[in-house]
Amino acid sequence: MEWFAVDLIKQAGELIRREIDQSYEVERKTGKGDLVTEIDRAVEQLIVRRIQKQFPDHQIMGEEGTTETPDTLSGTVWFVDPIDGTLNFIHQKRMFAISVAIMVDGVVEYGFVYDVMADEMFMARKGYGATLNGRTLTNLHEHHVRDAFLSMNATWVTPNHQIAPEILAPIVRDSIGTRAHGAASLELAWLAAGRVDGYITMRNMPWDYAAGKLLVEEVGGRVVSLYGEPIRYDGRTSVLAGSESFVNDVIKHYVIAKGVTAEAKPDLQIVEHES
Ligand code: 2AM
Ligand code: CA
Ligand code: CA
Ligand code: CA
Numbered sequence: 001m002e003w004f005a006v007d008l009i010k011q012a013g014e015l016i017r018r019e020i021d022q023s024y025e026v027e028r029k030t031g032k033g034d035l036v037t038e039i040d041r042a043v044e045q046l047i048v049r050r051i052q053k054q055f056p057d058h059q060i061m062g063e064e065g066t067t068e069t070p071d072t073l074s075g076t077v078w079f080v081d082p083i084d085g086t087l088n089f090i091h092q093k094r095m096f097a098i099s100v101a102i103m104v105d106g107v108v109e110y111g112f113v114y115d116v117m118a119d120e121m122f123m124a125r126k127g128y129g130a131t132l133n134g135r136t137l138t139n140l141h142e143h144h145v146r147d148a149f150l151s152m153n154a155t156w157v158t159p160n161h162q163i164a165p166e167i168l169a170p171i172v173r174d175s176i177g178t179r180a181h182g183a184a185s186l187e188l189a190w191l192a193a194g195r196v197d198g199y200i201t202m203r204n205m206p207w208d209y210a211a212g213k214l215l216v217e218e219v220g221g222r223v224v225s226l227y228g229e230p231i232r233y234d235g236r237t238s239v240l241a242g243s244e245s246f247v248n249d250v251i252k253h254y255v256i257a258k259g260v261t262a263e264a265k266p267d268l269q270i271v272e273h274e275s
Pocket of ligand 2: 034035063086
């Protein structure tokens with residue numbers, strides 16, 4: 001299954017590299033920052049068709065809607081984001097990834113994040129560690145917010161999100177620096193590779209984080225919701241990722257200290273605006 005997935009992802013990567021300089025259609029989904037291109041759809045179709053042919057009984061959850069949300073997470077489920085970082089793909093022609101995770105009976109067993117233009121394949125297998133282009137990734141160094149270099153989207157500290165800025169602005173201020181890379185799976189992969197020390201987002205879907213989460217966990221890191229709850233795979237969630245010390249520091253000193261607990265979470269209404 002592992003080599004089938006790698007071959008499939010590399011083939012999809014070739015398709016993207018071939019098409020990236022051609023003209024293609026771009027469509028709006030919910031707003032001007034939420035786009036999908038013909039290439040996103042073509043790549044998802046390529047991936048989905050090959051999986052269906054090889055493993056007809058597997059379920060697939062893909063971002064671009066060629067598949068249905070599975071009723072149950074039992075059996076084998078593939079989470080597929082054909083282009084994670086579509087805005088980067090369109091505007092920068094780099095720093096986007098194909099993200100694929102394979103879940104077996106509710107447990108993510110394999111995660112793949114492929115940076116298409118840098119030709120970097122990040123892979124993890126549960127219990128067996130993580131690699132980047134075949135080289136083993138070493139365990140994360142412990143960090144606290146005050147000595148962490150973070151990856152986080154600036155949207156979350158703007159006032160149009162109710163509680164989020166109150167929690168996140170102090171983290172931005174106290175850390176040694178923040179970068180917004182714009183591709184969740186790659187930000188988690190970079191965390192696993194030690195290129196950043198933490199990643200926070202208020203809203204991700206399973207195809208964004210399933211593969212990257214396993215990568216981070218396989219180098220000793222922790223990935224939970226912003227309130228420290230286990231991550232679910234059935235819809236949107238916030239994501240807080242980093243070393244054990246970083247994650248504990250954020251929850252204890254920035255989230256709980258603000259009086260925000262998992263129970264109080266309904267207060268944390270994300271106002272949809274999609275700039
Ligand atoms: P995408 O490019 O595949 O849409 C941008 O900060 C990151 O958040 C990207 O990984 C992007 O994935 C993801 N993202 C963008 N809009 C989103 C939404 N409405 N819900 C969840 N994730 C989103
Ligand atoms: Ca999208
Ligand atoms: Ca995505
Ligand atoms: Ca996508």
